[in-house]
Amino acid sequence: MATLCAKLEQQYGLAIDNHTTQQNHTAGRARDMEAHAGVESLISWIKQNALVQIKQAKSWAELHSVLYENGLSIKPRGNGLSISTMDGTLGVKASSVARDLSKAKLELIFGSFQAANEQALKAVKIKQRYDRSPLTNKTVTPDQPGRINQPTHINSAELFSVYQAQMEEKTAHKKDVLHKARTQHQTQIQQAKDNAAHKRRWIKTLIQPGINKKLLLGLVSKSLLADIKQINADYQQKRQRLFNQYGRQTWLDWLQTQAIRGNLKALLLLRQRHASHDPRGNYLVKASCYSEDTPSATPYDPRLALAKITKKGTLFYLHDNAVIKDDGNRFHVAANANQDVITTALIHAKQRHGDQLSVQGYELFQENVVRASVKAGLNISFEQAHLERRRVLLSAEKALFGDHNLKHSTQLPSRGMRR
Incomplete structure (x- = not known):
């Protein structure tokens, strides 16, 4: 099984x-x-x-x-x-x-x-051989059920060749800087020994035999050991710093770094490996669950504070102390999100998926999404019939009485009001 x-x-x-x-x-x-x-x-x-x-x-x-x-x-x-x-x-x-x-x-x-x-x-011809290559999920055809805006297959060969070249360059550079650091360390050790030997010669030449001479020679040896200990400690710290700076990254770590820097293809590759099909939570998505459209890899809004990009290609960015989660298909909104946060998520969802959206999640979240869209005057319609009726009703109320009744709700309105 x-x-x-x-x-x-x-x-x-x-x-x-x-x-x-x-x-x-x-x-x-x-x-x-x-x-x-x-x-x-x-x-x-x-x-x-x-x-x-x-x-x-x-x-x-x-x-x-x-x-x-x-x-x-x-x-x-x-x-x-x-x-x-x-x-x-x-x-x-x-x-x-x-x-x-x-x-x-x-x-x-x-x-x-x-x-x-x-x-x-010798008479047998080699037809293929193993080569370290990215592990990516195969493309899912649009007629397969349960997919929401499944991304098209992205060829990773070009990016992987760039990754390999950069890692080889990093390795060569690390080898060079480590060699220089090792040479410098050996030079410093030798200089410390030469200085100690020079002091011993002066002491032996100028100081008469006795307790003072032995004491001075002992101090020179003690000072040399302390200098060597400090030089070794500095060298170990420098080595560790160089290893951290020029260490190799895994393919996924490199893709994550490139995605943070704005490489859209790297972001799509991360999402391609871990296509999210989890229907739980409160989120906005394109109206048709079986759409053949490819989702945009447009990164986070630079005006928003980015929290992180995961190795699954999921973007978390902050707005008014709440988090909006973008997995390439859905915009998940935190449970504590206020109306401004929901409006921001709606704007992003509209830019990516068009004018008709589907709202999934708790009823209170759906109600607040409708309120936010009407208050912001967004040209958006909703796939769910009851939400679309609610939007039309609130739009009419706004035209007649203003938007003072469109505040963020903490509880569902009565059934009569939602008709």
């Missing part, structure tokens, strides 16, 4: 869940890496691209050939077998990919393990 759920998550672009499955330690670590870094693991790649071919092999020779076609090799390791990339930089336990690939089960079918024939493999 858990395996089926995992396949459905990947096929239909659903949020990845940690199912209570009896997976081994290696597979669990691979899933953790994918969730943290957003990069496809070797185990996942083999399962997705090569496992069917591997299971069709009828002998050790065929197995080696199939693995070679996929840029892989299998070798004994410990008491089992290991499948690794051709360069040997990455490897996984064969039984972690599939239990049918354990050493015991393979030897039961093929006989004792036989190493690959290097001469025979």
Whole structure:
């Protein structure tokens, strides 16, 4: 059941869940890496691209050939077998990919393990090989139910190449600055030792033997140890600062940083990985729940204070001590939001989704949304018939008596007033 759920998550672009499955330690670590870094693991790649071919092999020779076609090799390791990339930089336990690939089960079918024939493999052409690439959800077609303005698929290859180039540049620069820091540290240590040696020579030359001479030499040694201790402490602090400054970021961390800087494609990629389908809460959304329109990735209003952008591509920004949450489809409004906050959310929703909106949530929230739209004079209509009737009624009252009755409500009006 858990395996089926995992396949459905990947096929239909659903949020990845940690199912209570009896997976081994290696597979669990691979899933953790994918969730943290957003990069496809070797185990996942083999399962997705090569496992069917591997299971069709009828002998050790065929197995080696199939693995070679996929840029892989299998070798004994410990008491089992290991499948690794051709360069040997990455490897996984064969039984972690599939239990049918354990050493015991393979030897039961093929006989004792036989190493690959290097001469025979020279005639085999490598068709594909594992390459660290972003783990993104597949596109969901518009006719699939339950989607609200599902984003179109964004090709991450261009951004990922930029990410890799920047990380390589960071690594090279970090290596350079660390080398300079290490050289400077060694120079400072040597200078401290030279200064101490110079003082000892003067003491030995000018001071007669006795207690004073021993005392002075002891003070020089003590001072040298203190200087070296301080130099080492300064060096460790500098090293840590350089590691923090030039450390590598995971793919998701880098996308998050780029989204904060205003990179709309990075924001869409984050949202593509974690499309939100949670219907709970108070929010504004496009009228049709099955719209084929692609939501805009327009970032937060610069006039509003940004709280944060998450790795799911969700924007939280502040307005009048309340939070508006933008997940790319919906504008979630906090329960304590006042009329100004709701008006701001309505303006953003109108800019993104057009003049007709759907209001989801508690009745009191829906009532306050209608009041805010009428008071602000926004040209908005609502998908829900009862809210649209309420908007028309309040608009008529505003035209006749002004907007003093359109204040933010803390309780629902009576049924008679809402007709």
